[in-house]
Amino acid sequence: MRSPNARAVLVALLLEANRLVPVSHLMETAWEQNPPATAEHRIRRIVAALRTQVPDLRKIPVxxxxxxxxxxxxxxxxxxxxxxxxxxxxxxxTADGEAAAPEVALDV
Incomplete structure (x- = not known):
């Protein structure tokens, strides 16, 4: 996965794991302010490529x-x-439990 756009799409999908990510959001993520006219088609091609290039991603993204x-x-x-x-x-x-919250989460 050499394309910065493909990496951006994968990261956007993973940051929203188990939630629907609209193509429009993926376009904004990949191209920021200036998506090309073919951006939607290119996003769909990127996702198809991710399915074959990333281990265990054959069935996902859905x-x-x-x-x-x-x-x-x-x-x-x-x-x-x-x-x-x-x-x-x-x-x-308890206050001790709340204070320990970041440490507990970081131990994951």
Missing amino acids: TEEPGFRIVVDDGQLDLIAFEKALDAARRCD
Whole structure:
């Protein structure tokens, strides 16, 4: 995956794991302010290429109009594990638990 646009699309999909990411958002991510007229088509080609170039991405991202969604399990992406640990730590009933929340999440 040599293309900066492909890396940007993959990162955008992973940052929104398990959530629909509209093609319009992926276009903005890949080209910022100036997407080319062919941007939508190019996003779809990038996603198709990701399916063949990235191990274990053959079935994902899922095409879900008006965009794509990468489906991952809790243990497949550190970001999800971090967010869950942080949420659990924030629900602590004590000040010590709340103060330890960032450390608990970082131990994931």
